[in-house]
Amino acid sequence: MIFNSVSYLFFLSAAVTGYYILPGRLRWIFLVLASVAFYLSFIPVFFALIGILVIGNYFGGRWISRANEQSGGTKALTLIIILNILVLVLFKYFNFFFDIVPNLVEI
Numbered sequence: 001m002i003f004n005s006v007s008y009l010f011f012l013s014a015a016v017t018g019y020y021i022l023p024g025r026l027r028w029i030f031l032v033l034a035s036v037a038f039y040l041s042f043i044p045v046f047f048a049l050i051g052i053l054v055i056g057n058y059f060g061g062r063w064i065s066r067a068n069e070q071s072g073g074t075k076a077l078t079l080i081i082i083l084n085i086l087v088l089v090l091f092k093y094f095n096f097f098f099d100i101v102p103n104l105v106e107i
Contacts, residue, residue, distance in 0.1 A: 032054060064077050
């Protein structure tokens with residue numbers, strides 16, 4: 001589902017409607033589920049990865065919240081951001097480096 005498709009328009013309409021219909025305490029759960037459904041519409045194989053990232057970021061946010069009370073929130077935030085960027089870089093550029101390394105070895 002890409003952003004300029006009709007299916008995305010229906011998905012977005014359903015997500016916005018669901019968000020405003022639900023009571024405030026359930027909205028964040030609905031948004032997490034809608035976000036996971038959107039990402040899984042591309043490649044459903046990555047369900048475990050998305051689940052791990054969602055759970056990891058949730059507990060990372062709780063860690064940052066507790067660390068702010070003890071003035072260590074900057075280190076926690078930096079670590080969580082670095083871990084998320086590493087996952088992004090791994091999945092975005094894995095094929096690029098995987099294709100280049102054998103060519104470098106042949107030279």
